[in-house]
Amino acid sequence: MTIPYEPGLDHTLDLLKEGYTYIPNRRRRFHSDIFQTRLLGQKVVCIGGKEAAKVFYDNEKFRRKGAAPRRIQQSLFGKNGVQTMDGEKHTHRKALFMDLMTPEHIKELKEIIAKQWNIGLNDWVDRDQIRLFDEARKIMCRAACNWAGVPLWAKELDLRTADLSAMIDAFGAVGLRHWKGRVARNRTEGWIRKIIWQVRGGRLHPNEHTALYKMAWHRNLDGSLMSTQMAAVELINILRPIVAIARYVTFGALAMHRFPEQTAKLQKNDDSYNQYFVQEVRRYYPFGPFLGARVRNNFEWNGHAFTKGTLVLLDIYGTNHDQELWNNPYSFSPERFAEWDGNLFDFIPQGGGNYNFGHRCAGEWITVEVMKVSLHFLASHMSYKIPEQNLNFNLVRMPPIPKSRVVLTNVQEK
Numbered sequence: 001m002t003i004p005y006e007p008g009l010d011h012t013l014d015l016l017k018e019g020y021t022y023i024p025n026r027r028r029r030f031h032s033d034i035f036q037t038r039l040l041g042q043k044v045v046c047i048g049g050k051e052a053a054k055v056f057y058d059n060e061k062f063r064r065k066g067a068a069p070r071r072i073q074q075s076l077f078g079k080n081g082v083q084t085m086d087g088e089k090h091t092h093r094k095a096l097f098m099d100l101m102t103p104e105h106i107k108e109l110k111e112i113i114a115k116q117w118n119i120g121l122n123d124w125v126d127r128d129q130i131r132l133f134d135e136a137r138k139i140m141c142r143a144a145c146n147w148a149g150v151p152l153w154a155k156e157l158d159l160r161t162a163d164l165s166a167m168i169d170a171f172g173a174v175g176l177r178h179w180k181g182r183v184a185r186n187r188t189e190g191w192i193r194k195i196i197w198q199v200r201g202g203r204l205h206p207n208e209h210t211a212l213y214k215m216a217w218h219r220n221l222d223g224s225l226m227s228t229q230m231a232a233v234e235l236i237n238i239l240r241p242i243v244a245i246a247r248y249v250t251f252g253a254l255a256m257h258r259f260p261e262q263t264a265k266l267q268k269n270d271d272s273y274n275q276y277f278v279q280e281v282r283r284y285y286p287f288g289p290f291l292g293a294r295v296r297n298n299f300e301w302n303g304h305a306f307t308k309g310t311l312v313l314l315d316i317y318g319t320n321h322d323q324e325l326w327n328n329p330y331s332f333s334p335e336r337f338a339e340w341d342g343n344l345f346d347f348i349p350q351g352g353g354n355y356n357f358g359h360r361c362a363g364e365w366i367t368v369e370v371m372k373v374s375l376h377f378l379a380s381h382m383s384y385k386i387p388e389q390n391l392n393f394n395l396v397r398m399p400p401i402p403k404s405r406v407v408l409t410n411v412q413e414k
């Protein structure tokens with residue numbers, strides 16, 4: 001069966017113009033969960049929906065090597081990190097991340113986060129206004145370094161927060177925003193390499209359960225010590241995404257503002273409802289637009305031929321807003337998660353499938369827990385006003401954020 005085809009020489013400009021809606025628009029137009037197009041000068045097959053996610057996460061059918069464009073590795077991921085690995089090597093490297101995600105270690109992070117919100121609040125009560133996104137990023141940066149065992153001097157906070165944020169902000173950018181991300185990556189890798197050297201040289205003794213210790217002493221499958229550069233790249237794969245949670249926290253605050261009925265329920269501090277609220281924030285608001293992988297060997301799916309080497313994009317945003325999977329997908333309704341069966345392939349803001357053997361986000365559990373602590377703090381431990389401002393966000397900018405970054409005034413302890 002022929003794959004529906006978008007005619008034309010190249011559609012990169014359309015992708016830049018339509019952003020998060022580029023793939024969902026065409027899935028609707030073609031009445032199909034699969035279509036073919038051309039992006040950045042190459043043939044690309046786009047797929048979306050639950051069945052598509054199942055096939056995308058089949059390691060026999062897809063590989064990640066050669067899928068991530070260089071510009072993403074130079075800004076967001078770092079070169080040759082866990083995101084680009086396959087097979088045994090990937091499983092071995094992924095275990096380094098998943099070993100950090102024990103219940104006790106996650107609890108420690110939640111306590112650090114709560115403490116950091118309290119420190120922040122003490123400072124905000126004396127100020128006319130704060131920009132929540134900026135403050136949340138600093139909170140996450142301090143917490144990430146503290147949890148990971150990475151020493152952070154107070155005078156460095158602004159620079160390190162700005163750099164870790166710039167790498168995230170660069171992922172869908174061209175021009176200045178992309179270059180800022182590259183500069184930030186180079187500077188951050190230099191900083192973390194030095195810290196790894198200090199650990200290896202015996203000048204710094206991080207606690208053995210921290211990411212710094214584990215990354216500094218990690219051995220590859222062949223028994224060799226991971227290179228300092230690689231250890232830096234992977235440690236940044238812990239620090240940077242914790243800072244990224246600030247974006248979801250900002251969207252969470254926006255949801256609390258836009259949907260006051262749901263927020264009243266959040267204030268009751270019922271753990272199940274908090275969980276539903278956080279899940280709905282991750283489903284409803286945009287972050288990752290799509291993911292890429294290359295066909296490992298020729299295969300057929302639903303009568304369509306996939307040829308070895310083809311780049312395939314899985315529609316994350318569209319799958320999280322798929323009419324077939326979600327009732328009224330564009331309404332904000334945390335209660336929908338009371339019915340959700342925990343399927344690994346329909347709710348994929350941080351990827352799908354198995355954590356240990358696939359590429360699903362290593363930090364999904366901590367994202368949920370950090371968001372729960374943070375939104376509970378906003379709802380129950382502080383009061384504030386949201387003055388008139390531009391809270392809109394644009395589905396073309398990758399990644400999106402409310403224009404005003406959510407300004408709060410009259411911040412008080414509750």
Ligand code: HEM
Nearest residue numbers: 082083238241242244245287288350351359360361362363
């Ligand atoms: C704002 C919150 C976050 C979002 C939106 C997010 C999103 C994602 C996505 C879409 C992937 C790719 C999945 C795939 O390739 O199939 C991913 C992978 C990954 N994430 Fe996250 N993530 C977040 C937070 C975190 C946190 C807090 C950590 C760790 C502390 C983390 C660590 C990783 C790692 C190590 C990978 C690579 C996994 C692999 O390739 O096997 N992420 N994330």
